[in-house]
Amino acid sequence: MAESTEPPYVRIAAELSRRIVDRELAPGDKVPSTRQVAQDFGVALATATKALDALRAEGLVITRPRSGTVVAPRRGKAGEPAAELTRERVLGEAIAMADAEGLEAVSMRAVAGRCGVAPMSLYRFVEDKEDLVNAMADNVYGSAAFDRDESASWRSQVESLCRDLWRLHRAHPWLGRTQPLTRPLPLPNVIRLGDRLLGALEPLGLPPKLHFDVHVLLFSHIVGLAANFEAEDEAVSETGLSSEEWTDLQYQHRFGDEAFMTAHPHFSKLFGHFGSMSDGYDLDLEDLFELGLGLILDGIERLPARRSAAEEGA
Incomplete structure (x- = not known):
């Protein structure tokens, strides 16, 4: 044969x-x-x-x-x-x-x-x-409603839209790769979301460019963080190690090195033998999303007052 x-x-x-x-x-x-x-x-x-x-x-x-x-x-x-x-x-x-x-x-x-x-x-x-x-x-x-209650405060509307977008990117981690920040595609449902986010921010009365910049900043905060879920899945598949296991292998021996910790005193205060986080740090992307969203919205909330102060001082 x-x-x-x-x-x-x-x-x-x-x-x-x-x-x-x-x-x-x-x-x-x-x-x-x-x-x-x-x-x-x-x-x-x-x-x-x-x-x-x-x-x-x-x-x-x-x-x-x-x-x-x-x-x-x-x-x-x-x-x-x-x-x-x-x-x-x-x-x-x-x-x-x-x-x-x-x-x-x-x-x-x-x-x-x-x-x-x-x-x-x-x-x-x-x-x-x-x-x-x-x-x-x-x-x-298009699978997300991206509803907003126009009778609610601007901040409540923005939070709702951002959390909807975060959940969408969490469920589909590849999604962010289709919309790079510098070359976004005019997809109908992305424009629909952007329009609603711009509408939620309108009561702040920001100048046109700043108004648009703020909506881009919010979008990039969500997409940038969510991209790490896909990267982590790929890393786990390639290495067989969780992020916590990989981090321990990379950093534990350094944090136990007296010379290294002496050269980096602020890390030592956190992660040294008597540091406030001597047991380590567990990165949580969900917590970072909420923290970042809150900090960004706090800053946005102060923009009108900062502009008024700047104009008075001019």
């Missing part, structure tokens, strides 16, 4: 795909790790990685933070007609993939795999990956 000319990773991917189709590996089951695949099939780690990447590209497996690589949810039972392919379904699958694996995992081919269609089918609904990602972002922003 002639030997197969297919690359080893293709044969491995085909075998793992068969196990998934035959339900030897069910949705949610952990897929063999790269090291396990290499051992089971007698190949190099690089070959095993390519095989798992091939399954990922087909949408058969997904990588979940802290869980590893698992079989993707099945979209229908064998023998059942495939669900109708619509723009809403395409965006829903793409958003679910980005939520589970990050934006880098989203490709036309991978989304088509999750939908059970050929990649070319997606071009009926989006022009390319860039158009897909923009539509995903607008869809997610």
Whole structure:
């Protein structure tokens, strides 16, 4: 019998795909790790990685933070007609993939795999990956009401809008990457949020540029902090260490170094043997969001008085 000319990773991917189709590996089951695949099939780690990447590209497996690589949810039972392919379904699958694996995992081919269609089918609904990602972002922003009670104080309205936006970015950590501060896209639902935030700030009577700057500052506070959730998920997947474990490895030996602490007296007051936080510091992004929002709003509240004082002193 002639030997197969297919690359080893293709044969491995085909075998793992068969196990998934035959339900030897069910949705949610952990897929063999790269090291396990290499051992089971007698190949190099690089070959095993390519095989798992091939399954990922087909949408058969997904990588979940802290869980590893698992079989993707099945979209229908064998023998059942495939669900109708619509723009809403395409965006829903793409958003679910980005939520589970990050934006880098989203490709036309991978989304088509999750939908059970050929990649070319997606071009009926989006022009390319860039158009897909923009539509995903607008869809997610559109899922939030961003309501504001115009009878409430400006501060209460701003707090409500900012907390809605924070919850949205917490649920979809990749979202911030679609709206860089210096090159924001004019997505309809982002403009809707911006307009409502500007309306909430209007009673302050700020000059036009300052008015707009303040709304940008609030948006960047939320997006900038929320981006750390995605970065932390990626770091946990790569290192296997939580942020607390990683920080302990990086800093514990330094804080136990007398020379280091002597050279940094303010750190020593906090983290030295007799410091006020000698047990360590646990960073909490939720707490930082609330602290930062409060400080920013306190500063905004004082802007009119500062402007009046500056004009009187001129």
